[in-house]
Amino acid sequence: MIMKSKSYLKIRGGNKLYGDIKISGSKNAALPIICASLLTDEPVILENIPNISDIQNLLDILRIAGCSINNFDDKIEIKKPIKLNSFLKHNSVSKLRASILLAAPLAVRTGYVELALPGGCQIGARPFDEHLKGFLKLGIKSQVNEDSLVCSLNGLKGATYTFGAVSVTGTENIIMAAVLAKGQTVINNAAKEPEIVDLVCFLRKMGAIISGEGTDRITIEGVLRLSGCSYCVSSDRIELGSYMAIVAAAGGEVNFLNANSHQSNIVINKLVEMGCVIEDNGSSIKMSVDSNIKPVSLSTEVYPGFPTDLQAQFMALNATLGGESLIVENIYENRFHHAEELRKMGASINIEERSAKIVGGELKGAVVFASDLRAAAALVVAAVSTSDETTINNLHYLDRGYENFVEKMKLVGLEIERV
Ligand code: EPU
Secondary structure: OOOOOOOEEEEEOOOOEEEEEEOOEOHHHHHHHHHHHHHOOOOEEEEOOOOOHHHHHHHHHHHHOOOEEEEEOOEEEEEOOOOOOOEEOOHHHHOOHHHHHHHHHHHHHHOEEEEEOOOOOOOOOOOOHHHHHHHHHHOEEEEEOOOEEEEEEOOOEOOEEEOOOOOHHHHHHHHHHHOOOEOEEEEEOOOOOHHHHHHHHHHHHOOOEEEOOOOOEEEEEOOOOOOOOEEEOOEOHHHHHHHHHHHHHHOEEEEEEOOOOHHHHHHHHHHHHHOOEEEEOOOOEEEEEOOOOOOOOEEEOOOOOEOHHHHHHHHHHHHHOOEEEEEEOOOOOOOOHHHHHHHHOOOEEEEEOOEEEEEEOOOOOOEEEOOOHHHHHHHHHHHHOOOOEEEEEOHHHHHHHOOOHHHHHHHOOOEEEEO
C-alpha cells in the first residue's frame, strides 16, 4: 500500500538549470556505519551524515537503545550507555528497512536482540533470510515471529558463509557479526557495492581486520574489542545520479560538488552515450546538456552494473526524449510503480514482467503520487522537462533520502515550491 502525506511539490519546468549542486553524504553508507558504531563502548564521531528522515529515524532508534547523540551540521557524535537496550519492538524500527542492520551489532554486544520487523519502500519482497542463514553459521540463532525478529548469541565464532542471493545489507550484517567473532570469517558471493567498502574502512579505523572489500570474497579476522574513532562518510552516488538525470531532462550546465565519479562510472557512461558532456574535475563533476540528447537502454545489475536505485529516474528521463528504449530491472521483481504515474504525464511505457519498453516524447504536467523514494525523484525528472505545472504528492518518500532537495533545486534555477 502506498502511504499518503500532506505536503507536496509544485514544479514548473521548462527552464535550463545552471549552477552548483553539492552532493550530500551517502544514505546507504551512513545507515550501516551508524549501526556499526554500536560495536564499541567508546564514542564515535561521524561526518558528512545527510539530514534525511531515514537517518533521523535510525538515530531515534539508537536513542531508544540508550545512546546519546549530539548533532552539529553534518556531524554526529554517538555515545553509548553502559548497557544497551536491545528490546526494540518500536514503531520507528518498522518504518525503516535499514533497521535490520541493528540485528548483528546488538546481538554481538548484548547477546539478545528483539527487533520489530523492518519496513521500508514497497519495491519487492525484500526478504532477509540470507542474513539469518549467515548469522546461524557464526553462532547467532534467530527466530522470525509475526511482528518481530529475535536473535540470540550462541557462542560467536568465525565461519565461512556463501550468500545464495547477493545482498548489500546482508553482507553488511555478516561483516558486523564477524568483526568481534572468535577466529576467521570468509564471506563468499559478497556484495561489492561502494557502501560495503565505506563500512569496512570505518570498521578498520575502529581496529577491525578485514580484507577483500569491493570483491565478492571478504575475509575478517575477529578481534577482542573495537575502539571509537572519527570517520567521514563518502558522498551519495545515487543522489548524484538522480540530479544528473534531472539536469539531463531539463538541459543546462551544472557542477556537482563533493561528487565521486569512480563510483558512478556506468551511470556517467550512459549519460555520455545519450549525448551529455561530462567533465571529471577531481572532487567535482561538470555536466553540460543541450537539447539533442537521446534515450538509452539499460539493465540494472549489482555493482559495478547500473544501480536499481537509479532505474526509475532513467526511465523518466527516457520518457522525455524522442526515441525508443528498453529498461530491464534485474534486482527487484516489483519496482515499476512509477510507470503508472509517468503515464499520467503522457509517457508511453509498456511493461512485461521485468522489462519496460519506453517510447519517449513530450510530457505534460499532472498531479502525481510518489510510490517510493526513487520514484519521487523520477517524477521530478519528468516534471522539469515540461513548462506545465506538475504537483508531486507523497513527499515523505523524497524526504527519506534527499537532503535539502527543494533548496538545492532552487539554487540551479528550478521553479519549485514545497506546499
Ligand atoms: N534478497 C534475497 N534474500 C535476502 C536478501 C536479499 O533474496 O536475504 C534479494 C532481494 O529480494 C532483492 C535482492 O536480493 O531482490 C537485493 O536485495 P539487497 O538485500 O541487496 O537489498 P538491501 O540490502 O535491502 C540495499 C539498499 C537499497 C538498494 C539495494 C540494492 C540500503 C539500506 N538499501 O538494500 O536501497 O536498492 O541494496 O542495491 O543499503 C534505496 O536507497 O532506494 C534502496 C532501496
